[in-house]
Amino acid sequence: MRKKYISLSLAVSLANVFNGQCLKTVSTQFESVAAINSDGNIWVWGSNHYGELGTGDYVNRATPFQLTTSGDWKSVSHTYMSTLALKNDGTRWGWGDAQLGNGSTFPVLLPVQIGTDHWKVLYTGLFTSYGVKVDGTLWVWGTGIEGQFGNGTMPVDPSLIPIQVGPDTDWKFLAVSSHHTLGLKNNGTLWSWGNNAVGQLGIGSSVSKFSTPQQVGTESNWKTVSAKGFHSLALKSDGSLWGWGMNEHGELGDGTAVQRNSPVQIGNSYDWKSITTTTRYRSFAIKNDGSLWGWGQNENGELGDGTTIQRNSPVQIGNSYDWKSIDCGALHCVAIKQDNSVWSWGGNFSGELGNGTITGTYTQAPSMILGSCSFLGNAENESFSTKKVKIYPNPVSENIYFSKEIKSIKIYSGAGALVKYFSDLNSNSIDISALQPGTYMIDAFTVDGNNLQEKIIKK
Numbered sequence: 234m235r236k237k238y239i240s241l242s243l244a245v246s247l248a249n250v251f252n253g254q255c256l257k258t259v260s261t262q263f264e265s266v267a268a269i270n271s272d273g274n275i276w277v278w279g280s281n282h283y284g285e286l287g288t289g290d291y292v293n294r295a296t297p298f299q300l301t302t303s304g305d306w307k308s309v310s311h312t313y314m315s316t317l318a319l320k321n322d323g324t325r326w327g328w329g330d331a332q333l334g335n336g337s338t339f340p341v342l343l344p345v346q347i348g349t350d351h352w353k354v355l356y357t358g359l360f361t362s363y364g365v366k367v368d369g370t371l372w373v374w375g376t377g378i379e380g381q382f383g384n385g386t387m388p389v390d391p392s393l394i395p396i397q398v399g400p401d402t403d404w405k406f407l408a409v410s411s412h413h414t415l416g417l418k419n420n421g422t423l424w425s426w427g428n429n430a431v432g433q434l435g436i437g438s439s440v441s442k443f444s445t446p447q448q449v450g451t452e453s454n455w456k457t458v459s460a461k462g463f464h465s466l467a468l469k470s471d472g473s474l475w476g477w478g479m480n481e482h483g484e485l486g487d488g489t490a491v492q493r494n495s496p497v498q499i500g501n502s503y504d505w506k507s508i509t510t511t512t513r514y515r516s517f518a519i520k521n522d523g524s525l526w527g528w529g530q531n532e533n534g535e536l537g538d539g540t541t542i543q544r545n546s547p548v549q550i551g552n553s554y555d556w557k558s559i560d561c562g563a564l565h566c567v568a569i570k571q572d573n574s575v576w577s578w579g580g581n582f583s584g585e586l587g588n589g590t591i592t593g594t595y596t597q598a599p600s601m602i603l604g605s606c607s608f609l610g611n612a613e614n615e616s617f618s619t620k621k622v623k624i625y626p627n628p629v630s631e632n633i634y635f636s637k638e639i640k641s642i643k644i645y646s647g648a649g650a651l652v653k654y655f656s657d658l659n660s661n662s663i664d665i666s667a668l669q670p671g672t673y674m675i676d677a678f679t680v681d682g683n684n685l686q687e688k689i690i691k692k
Contacts, residue, residue, distance in 0.1 A: 296671025534597030
């Protein structure tokens with residue numbers, strides 16, 4: 234009974250230590266994940282095959298890793314081989330192996346500022362990226378061979394610098410897929426351009442490519458859109474859900490596997506809140522009541538419903554009603570609940586689930602990887618450390634050193650699991666070189682009885 238009480242007390246203590254520090258947004262593309270914490274810093278995990286995590290190497294990360302400390306980041310998102318980020322001052326930054334829009338094809342393994350222009354928002358797809366400048370103009374770089382530039386051209390070679398997409402300055406939101414783009418304007422009209430081989434532009438045409446924006450229908454009540462692969466989803470302002478494009482695996486959710494060249498309503502509900510698509514034939518949405526729904530290809534359990542059954546209509550994922558946001562890559566998803574806990578499921582081939590493993594297998598139901606505000610502490614909060622004991626260096630590669638002799642120490646993963654326990658140390662240092670790169674919490678006691686609870690970052 235006493236052991237249970239001690240464990241509960243420690244859990245409560247650690248939760249209090251990290252209260253208020255939570256992931257605000259999470260973005261994922263293919264097998265890489267990036268997030269922004271409530272203190273304005275970037276965290277990354279998953280695939281780093283092309284240096285897209287920005288950690289200065291090519292090492293995959295199986296747990297969330299804090300990339301920045303400046304606390305002034307506004308947004309971050311991945312392409313297939315790189316990452317783009319925006320600071321609060323409007324400057325554009327990037328890292329990775331391609332599609333940075335910096336005029337070069339050389340890899341950049343650490344975050345660097347790109348140009349001196351100021352931007353309002355950035356949008357990334359697998360191979361093409363867009364940005365809206367502070368004057369409202371839309372710019373594009375990367376691959377445009379299928380008309381993705383939207384300026385009437387289909388160049389064979391990618392653009393290494395931003396080029397303007399027409400004179401319009403009233404773009405509200407973009408969804409960038411692997412081969413086509415959807416654009417929502419301030420007046421509620423929806424436009425599309427790029428590849429149309431399976432009707433993913435939604436304009437009712439069988440023409441394979443369009444290199445200038447085409448209006449989708451005549452409605453002016455579109456609210457948001459999503460596209461990552463060969464199908465498109467959209468919400469209208471009345472809460473209705475619509476889809477078009479490829480439907481071979483039921484990814485449109487209209488109860489069929491029939492391709493749609495124009496928008497069709499998905500079901501008859503009017504309580505949809507947010508949507509996301511994947512690059513691999515699946516769709517997800519959150520309703521106003523906080524429930525999470527998924528549909529499409531599910532041969533390895535990627536939908537997270539605990540089965541491997543293809544779903545041609547939306548099915549609820551679990552029985553929770555507290556989902557806040559979700560984003561998905563190729564074979565995985567990462568979602569945040571209302572308590573700011575972070576969950577993941579699907580394929581885990583490069584550490585993209587963030588659960589400390591790289592298994593090459595699938596998780597068929599949402600699994601928590603970060604508890605509510607778990608282990609993402611604020612160094613400015615005095616309660617974050619007793620300050621009676623100092624540790625260095627931090628971040629650390631091999632040995633941690635303490636300003637006082639340590640008697641015992643426990644090391645917890647970002648998800649709260651005990652991963653290391655050292656007892657009867659009576660030493661000023663410990664070797665943690667065997668730990669995977671990521672963020673950990675240490676709970677240590679000195680020989681003279683002082684307690685240290687501190688976040689460490691393992692490089």
